[in-house]
Amino acid sequence: xxxxxxxxxxxxRHRDRQRLLTAGVDVPVLAELDAHRFLRGPYTxxxxxxxxxxxxxxxERPDLVTRHQIEILSVAPELRESVPATRETLTSLAxxxxxxxxxxxxxxxxxxxxxxxxxxxxxxHLDDGPRxxxxxxxxxxxxxxxxxxxxxxxxxxxxLLHLRVATATDTVEEPPGAVAVxxxxxxxxxxxxxxxxxxxxxxxPPADPTSYARAYVDGDCVDDDPAVLAAYRExxxxxxAALHDDRAAELLATGxxxxxxxxxxxxxxxxxxxxxxxxxxxxxxxxxCVNLGFYHATLDFGARGRAVIDWSAQVEHWWAFTTxxxxxxxxxxxxxxxxxxxxxxxxxxxxxxxxxxxxYATAMIYTRHLxxxxxxxxxxxxxxxxxxxxxxxAPNPQDSAANLVFNRNGLALVAMHxxxxxxxxxLITTGIASMEAALGDDKHLLHRxxxxxxxxxxxxxxxxxxEALADLDTVIAIDPNYAEYHLDRxxxxxxxxxxxxxxxxxxxxxxxxxxxxxxxxxxxxxxLELGAPDEALAGFDRVLDLDPEHLDARINRAGLRQALGDxxxxxxxxxxxxxxxxxxxxxxxxxxQLELETDPxxxxxxxxxxxxxxPTLAAGWAARGVANYELGDLPAAIADLGHALELDDDPAVxxxxxxxxxxxxxxAEADADFQACxxxxPTLAAEVAEHRERLLPA
Numbered sequence: 298x299x300x301x302x303x304x305x306x307x308x309x310r311h312r313d314r315q316r317l318l319t320a321g322v323d324v325p326v327l328a329e330l331d332a333h334r335f336l337r338g339p340y341t342x343x344x345x346x347x348x349x350x351x352x353x354x355x356x357e358r359p360d361l362v363t364r365h366q367i368e369i370l371s372v373a374p375e376l377r378e379s380v381p382a383t384r385e386t387l388t389s390l391a392x393x394x395x396x397x398x399x400x401x402x403x404x405x406x407x408x409x410x411x412x413x414x415x416x417x418x419x420x421x422h423l424d425d426g427p428r429x430x431x432x433x434x435x436x437x438x439x440x441x442x443x444x445x446x447x448x449x450x451x452x453x454x455x456x457l458l459h460l461r462v463a464t465a466t467d468t469v470e471e472p473p474g475a476v477a478v479x480x481x482x483x484x485x486x487x488x489x490x491x492x493x494x495x496x497x498x499x500x501x502p503p504a505d506p507t508s509y510a511r512a513y514v515d516g517d518c519v520d521d522d523p524a525v526l527a528a529y530r531e532x533x534x535x536x537x538a539a540l541h542d543d544r545a546a547e548l549l550a551t552g553x554x555x556x557x558x559x560x561x562x563x564x565x566x567x568x569x570x571x572x573x574x575x576x577x578x579x580x581x582x583x584x585x586c587v588n589l590g591f592y593h594a595t596l597d598f599g600a601r602g603r604a605v606i607d608w609s610a611q612v613e614h615w616w617a618f619t620t621x622x623x624x625x626x627x628x629x630x631x632x633x634x635x636x637x638x639x640x641x642x643x644x645x646x647x648x649x650x651x652x653x654x655x656x657y658a659t660a661m662i663y664t665r666h667l668x669x670x671x672x673x674x675x676x677x678x679x680x681x682x683x684x685x686x687x688x689x690x691a692p693n694p695q696d697s698a699a700n701l702v703f704n705r706n707g708l709a710l711v712a713m714h715x716x717x718x719x720x721x722x723x724l725i726t727t728g729i730a731s732m733e734a735a736l737g738d739d740k741h742l743l744h745r746x747x748x749x750x751x752x753x754x755x756x757x758x759x760x761x762x763x764e765a766l767a768d769l770d771t772v773i774a775i776d777p778n779y780a781e782y783h784l785d786r787x788x789x790x791x792x793x794x795x796x797x798x799x800x801x802x803x804x805x806x807x808x809x810x811x812x813x814x815x816x817x818x819x820x821x822x823x824x825l826e827l828g829a830p831d832e833a834l835a836g837f838d839r840v841l842d843l844d845p846e847h848l849d850a851r852i853n854r855a856g857l858r859q860a861l862g863d864x865x866x867x868x869x870x871x872x873x874x875x876x877x878x879x880x881x882x883x884x885x886x887x888x889x890q891l892e893l894e895t896d897p898x899x900x901x902x903x904x905x906x907x908x909x910x911x912p913t914l915a916a917g918w919a920a921r922g923v924a925n926y927e928l929g930d931l932p933a934a935i936a937d938l939g940h941a942l943e944l945d946d947d948p949a950v951x952x953x954x955x956x957x958x959x960x961x962x963x964x965a966e967a968d969a970d971f972q973a974c975x976x977x978x979p980t981l982a983a984e985v986a987e988h989r990e991r992l993l994p995a
Contacts, residue, residue, distance in 0.1 A: 301488065305485075306318055308492070311521050313494075317491055318461050324459060327430050331433050331519065332432055333437045334438055335517050342435075358422055366380055399590065400589070405440075410813070411812055413453060417457055427459055436469050439591070439594055440594075444476075513529045538569040539569065541568040558585065558594070562581075584617070592628045602614065619638055623658060639658060652687050654684075657680070659680045732744070753785070766790070818836070837850045854866075855867050871884055871887050885917070886914055890916075893924055898928065913944060915941045931957055934954075951977070955967045955985075956988065959993060964994065971988070
């Protein structure tokens with residue numbers, strides 16, 4: 298920790314944090330960012346950084362901009378005028394009425410990783426020594442900026458960038474629910490704390506409080522100076538509201554969209570008409586954020602919107618604020634709070650549309666979102682049937698048809714969770730036919746693609762991979778830029794033994810999306826099967842850079858490092874992995890293989906633990922067989938190697954058993970193993986011939 302150049306500045310007031318942020322900076326400053334969410338909402342800091350850097354990137358490294366266009370446009374929407382969006386999907390293009398898929402909460406983590414990759418590549422391009430990034434008000438930042446900064450702290454090369462991050466105190470609270478990158482943990486682990494003593498107040502009570510209050514509003518309400526706050530609060534309500542309205546109009550005139558996600562919504566909410574223009578501004582920000590997967594911000598806008606409207610007179614606003622909150626709560630793994638809001642909604646209104654949507658979502662909570670032990674598929678089926686009944690009541694036949702298919706798709710998911718795969722397949726197949734018959738070719742394209750994707754997954758589960766692949770190819774033809782489809786296609790092709798095609802599908806998925814570990818893990822696994830260990834090792838390195846907790850990648854890299862002779866690297870992975878999962882059979886197996894080099898007795902004990910943890914682990918039985926052989930226990934060696942062969946008929950293991958059988962005087966059995974070994978792997982012929990000549994009588 299003492300060698301890190303990163304600093305965590307902690308002081309109660311902005312003026313003190315600002316003084317400490319810049320004190321002692323000894324490298325050029327890349328940018329100075331204010332992360333306060335009141336300014337531009339999600340990605341206030343990251344968006345400011347991109348707006349500053351992307352113009353130069355376009356001039357000098359347009360390839361970087363093209364590669365990271367999804368992250369750039371999601372974080373800094375104003376850059377659409379200069380950065381073309383060439384990888385739109387049916388999800389990103391869907392009109393609100395047809396939006397039936399919402400992004401995973403992990404999508405913002407993909408953005409964070411992509412931004413780190415982009416920034417690192419740009420700094421390497423500049424090639425003029427490290428820069429310093431100053432970030433103020435992180436304690437008031439939206440979770441998207443916290444996630445970005447936390448990821449940057451862990452992953453960025455300190456030789457490229459020094460971070461100085463300022464918060465009000467050392468108590469940086471995390472939002473409720475699932476958080477991919479806890480910022481407090483990241484700051485404690487990767488930055489040196491710098492605490493500042495408060496300076497004497499530099500602000501005297503003003504003769505004209507209005508000037509201070511106006512400055513506070515014009516600064517978008519981020520100032521924490523007590524005198525300024527007091528001046529603002531002492532103004533009459535109508536005067537304050539007028540200041541907010543003036544500032545909102547000024548910001549809207551700039552045309553910068555991201556201001557609508559922060560300061561514009563705030564000023565309209567505090568302006569002269571919170572229930573009308575305020576609600577409209579909050580609703581606009583809410584719809585944008587839920588569609589981009591900015592779920593913490595959606596919750597904030599939803600709660601604030603519900604607080605300023607008349608629930609009975611503004612039903613459309615009320616339901617939009619409420620249902621977008623429930624969507625976000627489910628995404629953030631807070632299903633019980635979502636369930637409570639749906640119960641509230643059912644008590645609030647007799648709208649058939651609201652009851653239909655609430656019934657469907659309640660079914661999804663019971664079948665998917667609750668903890669595994671608390672799910673209730675019977676209740677979920679009941680709520681799906683209620684949603685289907687409400688769907689039949691829609692006055693518009695096309696709406697009724699689309700809603701019936703949508704809700705029956707939910708019932709198919711319940712059936713799948715119940716193990717009723719044939720019922721689920723029939724429901725989805727009927728739904729596809731119904732939509733094609735009832736709707737025009739340009740209607741509900743997103744949901745049609747979702748249905749076919751779901752059918753592909755069911756066909757795969759039913760052991761019909763060729764049909765599953767055909768459906769997936771149809772989906773990709775109409776939605777070619779959705780990375781997850783290519784990931785699933787790679788998995789199907791791998792299952793069919795078409796490894797080269799699987800590799801291309803995984804690489805296409807990686808090209809289409811900001812980085813996420815699963816695609817790099819699957820790609821590395823295929824490279825390993827294709828006999829490209831060095832490329833596979835680089836792939837596992839990439840996975841663990843993105844997600845150090847990815848246990849399967851840790852296991853595979855440990856084994857691969859051991860096989861490639863990197864004993865030190867293998868030990869590092871084994872120790873790290875076993876610290877997280879002490880009884881993991883695969884990691885114990887690698888540890889035992891490493892111990893074989895110096896201590897066969899200890900290796901035998903470790904490998905005994907490995908096969909006890911996972912009796913199906915062929916490599917563990919094989920390695921214990923080698924340990925027994927080296928210890929002179931031939932019967933145990935022959936038994937272990939035989940058990941390994943029952944699990945996986947590996948020529949190398951058969952070769953080792955032949956050696957043990959020959960030493961035990963069982964020449965005929967040894968000869969049979971030698972011959973089977975060569976038949977399975979002709980490259981072993983010379984080695985087998987040498988050992989047969991030495992060990993077996995002519």
